[in-house]
Amino acid sequence: MKQPIILIISFFLLLFLSAKSQTEQANFRLQFVPMFGDSIATTNGIVSAGNNNYHLSKCRFYLSNFQFFDANQKLLSTESKAYLLDIEDLQSLHIITTKPKNATYITFGVGIDSITNVSGAMGGALDPTKGMYWSWQSGYINIKLEGNFSSPHIKKFEYHLGGYAGEHACYNTSAFIPISDTVNIGVSLSEFLNQAEAQETYKIMSPSATAAQLSKAFAALFQPLNL
Amino acid sequence: MMKRLIMILGFGALLIAASHTWQSKPLKLIYPNSWPKPAYDTDRNPLTEAGVWLGRNLFYDPALSKDNTISCASCHLSFTAFTHVDHELSHGIDDRIGTRNSPVLINLAWNKSFMWDGAVNHLDMQALAPISHPNEMGSSITEVVEKLAPNPNYKTWCFQAFGDSNLTGEYMLKALAQFQLTLVSDNSKYDQMQRGEITFSAQETRGYDLFKAKCNSCHTEPLFTNGSFQNNGLSLDSLLSDSGRMMVTKNDADNRTFKVPTLRNIEFSKPYMHDGRFKSLSQVMNHYQSGIEASNTLAKELENSIALNENEKIDLVAFLMTLSDREFLFNPEFGYPSGK
Numbered sequence: 229m230k231q232p233i234i235l236i237i238s239f240f241l242l243l244f245l246s247a248k249s250q251t252e253q254a255n256f257r258l259q260f261v262p263m264f265g266d267s268i269a270t271t272n273g274i275v276s277a278g279n280n281n282y283h284l285s286k287c288r289f290y291l292s293n294f295q296f297f298d299a300n301q302k303l304l305s306t307e308s309k310a311y312l313l314d315i316e317d318l319q320s321l322h323i324i325t326t327k328p329k330n331a332t333y334i335t336f337g338v339g340i341d342s343i344t345n346v347s348g349a350m351g352g353a354l355d356p357t358k359g360m361y362w363s364w365q366s367g368y369i370n371i372k373l374e375g376n377f378s379s380p381h382i383k384k385f386e387y388h389l390g391g392y393a394g395e396h397a398c399y400n401t402s403a404f405i406p407i408s409d410t411v412n413i414g415v416s417l418s419e420f421l422n423q424a425e426a427q428e429t430y431k432i433m434s435p436s437a438t439a440a441q442l443s444k445a446f447a448a449l450f451q452p453l454n455l
Numbered sequence: 456m457m458k459r460l461i462m463i464l465g466f467g468a469l470l471i472a473a474s475h476t477w478q479s480k481p482l483k484l485i486y487p488n489s490w491p492k493p494a495y496d497t498d499r500n501p502l503t504e505a506g507v508w509l510g511r512n513l514f515y516d517p518a519l520s521k522d523n524t525i526s527c528a529s530c531h532l533s534f535t536a537f538t539h540v541d542h543e544l545s546h547g548i549d550d551r552i553g554t555r556n557s558p559v560l561i562n563l564a565w566n567k568s569f570m571w572d573g574a575v576n577h578l579d580m581q582a583l584a585p586i587s588h589p590n591e592m593g594s595s596i597t598e599v600v601e602k603l604a605p606n607p608n609y610k611t612w613c614f615q616a617f618g619d620s621n622l623t624g625e626y627m628l629k630a631l632a633q634f635q636l637t638l639v640s641d642n643s644k645y646d647q648m649q650r651g652e653i654t655f656s657a658q659e660t661r662g663y664d665l666f667k668a669k670c671n672s673c674h675t676e677p678l679f680t681n682g683s684f685q686n687n688g689l690s691l692d693s694l695l696s697d698s699g700r701m702m703v704t705k706n707d708a709d710n711r712t713f714k715v716p717t718l719r720n721i722e723f724s725k726p727y728m729h730d731g732r733f734k735s736l737s738q739v740m741n742h743y744q745s746g747i748e749a750s751n752t753l754a755k756e757l758e759n760s761i762a763l764n765e766n767e768k769i770d771l772v773a774f775l776m777t778l779s780d781r782e783f784l785f786n787p788e789f790g791y792p793s794g795k
Contacts, residue, residue, distance in 0.1 A: 348499055348579035349628035357597040357624035363587035366576040
């Protein structure tokens with residue numbers, strides 16, 4: 229006799245909760261667009277941006293902890309999910325989720341936070357089979373960018389940026405980005421590569437101070453985009 | 456409104472049905488009351504009979520290596536305290552030799568970091584290192600999951616363990632961790648003495664007193680390690696030139712420091728040290744007595760050599776022998792899985 233009562237109560241509780249959350253939520257579409265100068269970045273062919281020519285062969289990065297804010301930049305909600313974006317998988321650049329109806333700003337983490345990094349095996353986008361986890365040393369690779377500079381000189385680049393501990397932490401939060409029901413967000417890969425090349429860094433494969441500094445630079449390059 | 460209620464009722468019924476279609480017997484990590492709480496959070500990966508069984512099968516499966524020749528058990532044998540006995544440096548596929556002595560797998564639930572240099576921060580993630588290392592299994596988690604996921608046995612075991620027949624990297628790592636968490640050694644002569652079931656001989660008691668005075672600060676009871684990284688004064692092997700924990704932290708203060716290993720079952724886990732340079736416990740005693748090499752990262756406890764006369768060395772070794780746990784070493788539950 230006791231069990232049906234508990235069941236009925238929990239159904240109404242569920243009903244209440246689902247009704248509550250449904251009235252406040254609205255569908256939300258985010259389109260991420262990796263850019264080279266003024267053009268959309270792809271892994272096909274050589275792209276010019278400013279004085280430099282690039283060929284990109286790989287561009288994958290994690291975004292996580294989407295946070296929604298109202299007009300006064302007061303936090304409304306946090307989505308603790310992580311997304312793996314891959315320039316070669318256009319669907320992965322297109323995130324469909326929900327947001328609180330009155331949300332006017334969004335921020336997101338670029339990379340994987342330190343708590344997640346020390347909490348053991350995860351599934352979905354965070355499954356180590358996705359190729360974004362170091363094996364010889366624990367930690368997610370937040371950003372993988374590989375390719376060649378083809379002018380002014382030919383040089384291979386390979387940036388595997390990650391690290392979660394102390395001053396080598398590579399997790400950063402984006403700036404506040406104004407949103408409506410849909411939003412396009414650009415990230416300038418050419419600007420990032422210019423910064424990396426300016427300090428003659430071509431290869432990063434493990435956590436370091438340089439990796440932390442370049443990760444910060446990468447996170448700062450996410451901006452609303454008018455297509 | 457009615458429609459929504461029906462939907463929710465239906466969803467609730469589905470949930471109840473789903474929770475009844477698969478169920479694995481939960482297991483509890485059993486250990487002495489006097490021990491500290493484990494570092495591993497089993498709430499995130501609850502131990503079950505099916506999870507441990509899946510992990511045990513993975514542990515003994517050579518399919519984890521590129522050419523299907525090497526399993527975890529190749530270098531971590533149960534009856535030698537889960538290490539590669541008689542090999543200073545462990546070898547992997549194509550007889551390639553690594554740079555370090557394979558560590559024992561004992562009481563891992565209490566380890567805060569893994570590998571001699573602590574490069575791995577969680578038991579779940581530890582298996583990634585040997586699977587990927589070119590001198591060990593030379594494969595990758597992606598390749599291993601692709602290879603094992605279609606196998607009907609693994610589909611069944613994975614479903615029994617996690618309610619999902621689709622083996623993923625997450626399930627594989629969690630199952631391997633579950634099996635390794637069960638490798639608890641707590642029934643040595645030392646443990647029996649602590650529980651008041653037996654008494655030490657006069658020699659063992661003398662050895663225990665020496666141990667408490669000279670070794671316990673790093674090899675701290677009851678786990679016989681404090682989990683810290685120390686330079687214990689080994690001379691640098693110029694061929695291996697292993698800087699230990701410094702490779703992970705890039706901090707000079709960690710140069711040539713390695714994780715303090717547990718001394719449990721030390722009788723069975725030779726050779727000793729991160730590079731397996733000592734073949735016997737008497738060589739280890741001699742090192743601490745007269746072989747310590749000074750350097751700026753040397754553990755402060757070892758700045759003065761440990762004074763031991765010949766009789767004391769023998770007493771100390773007699774005590775170390777009380778850390779052997781035959782029930783652990785020959786536990787059939789830890790051996791090659793068969794007949795299920």
